[in-house]
Amino acid sequence: MTNHSQKKFSRRRIMKFMALGVTIPIFDILMNHVHASKASKESMQYRDEPNGKEQCNNCMQFIPGKTPEAPGGCRVVEGSINPQGWCVAYTRK
Structure with a gap:
């Protein structure tokens, strides 16, 4: 018997996680730069x-x-x- 309740990791899902992992640090850096730049x-x-x-x-x-x-x-x-x-x-x- 196989357990169908386990989630399968597809290439698409792995690519989404990788893209999110790269995007969050870049977004954080940009937001810190915006807040840090005052006149x-x-x-x-x-x-x-x-x-x-x-x-x-x-x-x-x-x-x-x-x-x-x-x-x-x-x-x-x-x-x-x-x-x-x-x-x-x-x-x-």
């Missing part, structure tokens, strides 16, 4: 003062610090960001 403060004309009512703490790109007054981060600009700062990437929440 410099100089290129984004970043400054520590607001531009009128426009300031980092009410920008969609701002990543808040531990407290409202603490420096945070930015999805676009590299480095530490002052909540009262401003740059040309400002996008109102």
Whole structure:
């Protein structure tokens, strides 16, 4: 008697696994590169003062610090960001 419940590995199935095994590391490398590439403060004309009512703490790109007054981060600009700062990437929440 043979056991038909065991899955058979066909060439097609093996090729799919191989393609997936190659694709996942490449995708991971590309995604890390996209997240790692931020613009410099100089290129984004970043400054520590607001531009009128426009300031980092009410920008969609701002990543808040531990407290409202603490420096945070930015999805676009590299480095530490002052909540009262401003740059040309400002996008109102």
